[in-house]
Amino acid sequence: MNNLKLARFFATISKESKYVPNSGSYPLGYKVGAIHCGVKKNSTLDLAVLVSETPASAAAVFTTNKFKAAPVQVSRQILNDKNGKGISSIVVNSGNANAVTGKGGIEDALKMVDTVDSTLKNAPSSTLVMSTGVIGQRLPIDNILKGIPVALKDVGSSHEDWLRCAQGIMTTDTFPKLVSKSFEIDGRKYSLAGLAKGAGMICPNMATLLGFFVTDAPVTPGALSKILTYATDRSFNCISVDGDMSTNDTICAMANGAAGGEEISETSSQFSKIQDEITLFAQQLAQLVVRDGEGATKFITINVQDAQSYADAKKVASSIANSALFKTAMYGKDANWGRILCAVGYADADVNVLKTNVSFIPADGSAELKLLVNGEPEKVDEERASEILELEDLEIRISLGTGGGQEANFWTCDLSHEYVTINGDYRS
Amino acid sequence: MNNLKLARFFATISKESKYVPNSGSYPLGYKVGAIHCGVKKNSTLDLAVLVSETPASAAAVFTTNKFKAAPVQVSRQILNDKNGKGISSIVVNSGNANAVTGKGGIEDALKMVDTVDSTLKNAPSSTLVMSTGVIGQRLPIDNILKGIPVALKDVGSSHEDWLRCAQGIMTTDTFPKLVSKSFEIDGRKYSLAGLAKGAGMICPNMATLLGFFVTDAPVTPGALSKILTYATDRSFNCISVDGDMSTNDTICAMANGAAGGEEISETSSQFSKIQDEITLFAQQLAQLVVRDGEGATKFITINVQDAQSYADAKKVASSIANSALFKTAMYGKDANWGRILCAVGYADADVNVLKTNVSFIPADGSAELKLLVNGEPEKVDEERASEILELEDLEIRISLGTGGGQEANFWTCDLSHEYVTINGDYRS
Known part of the structure; x- marks a missing residue:
């Protein structure tokens, strides 16, 4: 047992150095960060935020598990109500999944959304919410609500900020999963950042699969939704650590258009180009989740x-x-x-x-x-x-x-x- | 590793004493046995035979795996050709699955059938054939064909003969799986014997699931086929060791009517009674396979x-x-x-x-x-x-x-x- 723990420790160090980047090329118009607010018992980061400077298009693919966690239900409702338009931020807590928590759990998730929106003076329902961790326990909601303004004050756009954000969504992951890249369409440079967590499911820390892509390209909500479904089908839906699908699995995308250019719709000539870029990118991110599979040696x-x-x-x-x-x-x-x-x-x-x-x-x-x-x-x-x-x-x-x-x-x-x-x- | 082997050894002894019967109540009109003919490298039993004194009704449920082993293809053809009537015997070799062996493999399986039939002076195609063990290698067919007459001479109807037959179909199983029981329908006593093997799949010994039920009740082929499908759906198709389904999985049934009485068809009043008896019996046998699951402690x-x-x-x-x-x-x-x-x-x-x-x-x-x-x-x-x-x-x-x-x-x-x-x- 001690040998195994030691082996896992060294494997972690070697994976960190292999798969965690030292720098990145991040999309314009986003600020991110994470703090410890008191969901996890140790003092590691447990509350991550991602803020777009302007309201963005957004889309998400949610777990098909029938026991959908409260944040999944709430985020899905918000995206439906707003037709994927005018989403400004994402808030994620790690350490508690807010799943199988009944009506109280839904109220907690809504409070997280409201607190982000009021702190940022967003229009109502401009924030998506996600949770990952233990299931069947209520969130320490006071800690989270107190933490949100603190986290939102401490955001930035440096590589270190993005890395901190990726660390903030980890549960049993052995390394943060962060990728970024820039690409050109019709001579204009766009950037993509991606964060993910997931390493099989460990209870009490049932390690949900969460993934985020954010870009500064201008993409319509309809096109973004189509691209996300296509890319997820060929990336996060093509990986298997142990075949189980959690109550909280969520992959979402935001496009704020901060890099300028013509808006890309499903009929644009640039549509298939950006779809291919995001799909390759999603595969890269999904592969990191497999590399961090519990006990994986291959x-x-x-x-x-x-x-x-x-x-x-x-x-x-x-x-x-x-x-x-x-x-x-x-x-x-x-x-x-x-x-x-x-x-x-x-x-x-x-x-x-x-x-x-x-x-x-x-x-x-x-x-x-x-x-x-x-x-x-x-x-x-x-x-x-x-x-x-x-x-x-x-x-x-x-x-x-x-x-x-x-x-x-x-x-x-x-x-x-x-x-x-x-x-x-x-x-x- | 040595501790694990030791633990497995003791687990085997304790399972043997718990799940292998010391006596039984076997159906009339069957003789069974097994010998070592030289398929397995060690000298354990590797050729089992089961002979009905009179031609019997027979039915089988085969693997749905697309890579069907040669004996599966041959036995299925025989049952189809004969409409489940006039089956006199079953021959099984363990140690080699005769799977993914091309045309030569089909010829080998047919030779096994022919040799049993000619030795017993059966009508042609009166024998079902099964194999379990390594896949992708041709059978040592000469050893098997030489062994068949020896095995057929050495059959009997005692508890020891049935136990030997159950041992003859084992590969990685840690104990032979044999059950028997008697029951009454309309005041007439019938008996059932069941044999099975299977313990997850280990390559090169890919441990196929094989199961046999034989009864001395008189059942029409149509009724027997219906009963077997119903019973298998609620027994062997309701167990899981590791979720994999092999190229050789076969569950078959024979009914020779040696206990006398009116023939039972799908419309007989006794149909549901015997279906229930066989289903409960099949569940008992299937549960033994789970108990012998590889490394199972629960x-x-x-x-x-x-x-x-x-x-x-x-x-x-x-x-x-x-x-x-x-x-x-x-x-x-x-x-x-x-x-x-x-x-x-x-x-x-x-x-x-x-x-x-x-x-x-x-x-x-x-x-x-x-x-x-x-x-x-x-x-x-x-x-x-x-x-x-x-x-x-x-x-x-x-x-x-x-x-x-x-x-x-x-x-x-x-x-x-x-x-x-x-x-x-x-x-x-």
Whole structure:
């Protein structure tokens, strides 16, 4: 147990240095920050705020879990009521999910919104609210309401402010997940920032998946909503740590237009360009969540090709990514094509069993290792397989041989002893 | 590692003594046995046969995995061709699944059928064939074909013969799964014997789920097929060790009528009586498979009540039973209603979130422990919860509060360090 804790500590340090940026290129017109207000018992950051200098377009994708947390219900209502227009800020507390908390929980979430709006002199209902942490307990709402004006005074737009904001939404995450980039459309520079949290679910800290994208591009609410759905489908909905979906999962986007330029609608010529940029960006952010999967020692890309449809390709990829047997084999560094094939076979998708191919694509750029060709097993060079499986990153490519030509990517991690330790033994 | 192996060894001994019967009440007109013929490298039993003295009705439910093993394809064809009539025997090899073996594999399976039929002077295609074990390798078919006449000479109808037959189909199972019982219909005594194997999938020994029921009641093929589907839906399709479905899964039934009496068809008055008997029996056998789940330390019954439909109740139960987070919480003896609720919430079924109840039903008959009442968390007595979770057996009762009144049961085990060790570390 002590060895495991030590190993996890060192893994954390190494992940921090690998995946947390030292600088960034952030969108104009946003200020962010985070403080400790007293939700978490230790003194770590637990209240994060993000403020746009001007009211922005906003969109969100919420959990489909039937037990929707209070902040999910409240934020969804606000976005509906305002048709995704005039959203100025986001407030997030970590340490308590405000889920399964009844009417009182809804009132608490509304109070958080009202306090942000009145402090900033926003129009009413201009703020989205999110929570992550323990479920079934009421928020320490007084601490939060007292903290909000303090947090809002302490916002800024430096790299350190963004990093602090990303830290403020963490629960069991071992490192803050923050990405940023700039890109050009028609000669104009736009920037994107993304923050996320999530590392499987640990109760009492049920670690929700939260993700935020904010840009200074001018995008209509309708276009932003379409882009977010498309990007989420191909990023946060294509990752699996343990297959469970929490009561609080929320991915949201804001576009304030601070960088100027013509407003981008669904029919604009720039629409597909910005959709592609945001999708790639969302994938980058989602992959960080997988890298921080509880007890993860491997980062696995599952690439499914030649399916009849994108949906079929995704079903097969998801079936593999969620197979406990496959995930333990990866942890054991075992070139077990049987388990991969098995998971392909029970997915609800068209497969040509006589034309199915399975290969390992090594992360170091060396030649692929074929495991199954046209439904027949290859004689596998076990030494070569071991070499490939020693690397942290691995891509598994499956061709379903249907002639449909459709493709999907999915990202997952392995299932380790440490996962069981974190999720089963945390009381000891 | 050595401690784990030792623990598993002692767990095996204790399971053997608890779940393997010392005697039985077997159906008339069957002879069974098993030998070592040389499929497995060690000298354990690897070829089992079951022979009915007269041609019998037969039915089977096969894996829905798209990569169907050769014996699955061959047995299905035989049952189709003969409309489930005139089946005299079953032959099973363990140690090699004859899966993903192409045309040669089909030929091997057909040879096994032909050799049994010619040795017994059966009509052609009177034998069903099954295989379990490594996938992707051709059978050592000569050893098997030489072994078949030897095995068929050495059959009997004693308890020891039935036990030997159950041992002959084992791969990674830690104990043979054999049950038998007698029951009366209209004053006539009938008997049932059941054998099963399965303990999660371990590659290279991908441990298929196989199950057999044989009875001396006279049942038409149509009625038997209906009964088997009904019973399997409520037994083998209601268990989960790790959620994966193999290329070889097969549940089959035979009814030879050796006990006499009027033939039972779908319209007979005795139909529902024998269907209920076989269903209860199938549940008993399926539960043994869960008890032998890889690394299992807990046996968990999930009882979902007040669903809109049986299908909905089963979906919710299955969602909980397959949640890695729930299963690790059970291993950690943690009364984590949040994870249960979460799995309820993402199942594709009607749920009244304001009327959902969750309770622990202790195995020792003491009072239930309410965790969630009408969607609101109870103050849980942690000491009482710990007491309940110390027991090997536990029932979790969930009421969905829909007013539909439908109910389903599901059986599962926990997810332990040992599961990861068995499935990830077996090469070390």
